[in-house]
Amino acid sequence: MRLVRQAQLILLAALLPASLTAAFHPRRPPWFQPALAQGEEMLPTVLAWGDNVLWVDARSAEEYGTDHVPGALLLNLESWDQLFPKFLDGWAPGKKVVVYCSAGTCELSREVAERLRKNGISSVFVLKGGWEAWKTRK
Amino acid sequence: MISRLHAPASPRFVNVSRVLVRIALGILFVFAGAAKVDDPGAFAIEIQRYHLIPWIPTVLASVYLPWLEILVGALLIVKRFEQGALLLIACLLIVFTFALASATFRGLGIDCGCFGKTFTATGTIFPLLRNVLLLAFTGFVWAGRQ
Numbered sequence: 332m333r334l335v336r337q338a339q340l341i342l343l344a345a346l347l348p349a350s351l352t353a354a355f356h357p358r359r360p361p362w363f364q365p366a367l368a369q370g371e372e373m374l375p376t377v378l379a380w381g382d383n384v385l386w387v388d389a390r391s392a393e394e395y396g397t398d399h400v401p402g403a404l405l406l407n408l409e410s411w412d413q414l415f416p417k418f419l420d421g422w423a424p425g426k427k428v429v430v431y432c433s434a435g436t437c438e439l440s441r442e443v444a445e446r447l448r449k450n451g452i453s454s455v456f457v458l459k460g461g462w463e464a465w466k467t468r469k
Numbered sequence: 470m471i472s473r474l475h476a477p478a479s480p481r482f483v484n485v486s487r488v489l490v491r492i493a494l495g496i497l498f499v500f501a502g503a504a505k506v507d508d509p510g511a512f513a514i515e516i517q518r519y520h521l522i523p524w525i526p527t528v529l530a531s532v533y534l535p536w537l538e539i540l541v542g543a544l545l546i547v548k549r550f551e552q553g554a555l556l557l558i559a560c561l562l563i564v565f566t567f568a569l570a571s572a573t574f575r576g577l578g579i580d581c582g583c584f585g586k587t588f589t590a591t592g593t594i595f596p597l598l599r600n601v602l603l604l605a606f607t608g609f610v611w612a613g614r615q
Binding site for chain 1 (some may be wrong): 471480506509511512514520524525527528529531532533536537540541544550552553554556557560564576577578588612
């Protein structure tokens with residue numbers, strides 16, 4: 332079977348540069364990395380999306396008042412009924428919504444993201460590391 | 470005029486079309502691979518967004534797939550190991566199409582990641598349709614292999 336033999340040789344040939352990439356490439360992926368949960372995104376990825384992002388702050392109004400991601404809208408579960416209409420004013424279909432809370436361990440952003448999805452908002456993501464990740468960005 | 474439209478395409482036209490499609494398909498694969506080989510770390514994250522395979526296989530795929538795409542694309546352009554290259558291109562397109570269809574079905578709201586950071590098409594529907602078209606082109610080239 333010439334066809335299969337050719338395919339095998341090509342697969343083998345690709346192994347050499349791939350091995351060198353895995354061993355020496357400066358931007359090679361780490362072998363051990365905590366996996367992203369479904370619907371979670373890392374800050375560099377979100378920043379790469381540019382202006383097509385609507386930030387949502389799921390923390391309390393006090394924390395939001397102290398400081399927040401520029402342009403972020405306040406939307407938390409306590410004041411959902413008052414804040415959701417304001418969110419809809421700022422949202423547009425096709426825009427990616429990124430929700431964050433105080434740190435990687437808080438659950439508020441996941442709960443707000445889930446509620447947004449239930450309200451028919453698509454492309455909703457949770458920022459991995461939350462506000463802490465934003466504050467410590469390079 | 471009508472009879473001309475219904476007339477079968479001349480063998481010469483079909484052969485020239487096949488050569489052009491083969492080269493275009495090869496260039497597309499070389500381009501797709503080259504766009505990702507520069508940053509395998511970013512490509513690994515793109516693969517992970519599909520939530521189909523664990524992290525270690527993701528890392529292996531992120532360093533291997535771009536080179537495989539470059540290799541099969543280049544071989545298709547220079548018409549060497551053509552059958553093997555076409556078989557692998559068809560397999561890759563089927564796998565990519567399955568992944569895109571799965572992401573679309575699960576409503577992941579992710580981008581294709583097919584061309585790294587060079588060309589960021591939003592969503593998975595357009596890349597899905599494009600892959601189906603590319604599979605048809607692969608079949609067209611396969612039909613004319615010697």
